[in-house]
Amino acid sequence: MLPDLAQVAAAGATALATAAGTQLWESAKNLIAGLFAHRGRRAEQNALDQLDQVRDRLAGAAPEEWEKIEARWRDRLEDLLAELDDSERDQAAEKITGLVQRVEEETGASVRTGDGSMAAGRDITVTAEGGSVAGVGRIDGGVHLGNPPRPGPETTA
DSSP states (O other): OOOOHHHHHHHHHHHHHHHTTSTTHHHHHHHHHHHGGGGOHHHHHHHHHHHHHHHHHHTTOOHHHHHHHHHHHHHHHHHHHHHSOHHHHHHHHHHHHHHHHHHHHHHOOOOOOOTTOOOOSSOOOOOOOTTOOOOSSOOOSOOOOSOOOOOSOOOOO
16 A cells, blocks of 8 residues: 555655755656656656756755745645546556655665654754744653743752
């Protein structure tokens, strides 16, 4: 059984972004563009052209730009998978999963996602404002908001 399509699309987009600037780029680009071939040669060529632009934009991109590009391709891959029939969808998901595995093996990066997790090919910035809590990872137990105790000599009762 293949993973959830959203997970496949997210991992595929992260693998694609991770492959940019590496020796894996051409094969990753061709594999992803090839998935659009069912829409016709023009759609496949359009994807190839857009992916070349992606590679150029990712070079030295700020984390926010990286996230936007990755999110765009995650959405595109998810939409693509959703429009395929079951057999085509399974084949496409297997190709994407194969790309993810290859990127992981050759770069040492982990690009898989699961329930309540995310995959990132670059930095993740987490911020909290106005008394909110932000965290990466799992929080078990309570979270207390407030001022910490003032430093000073320890007192015992």
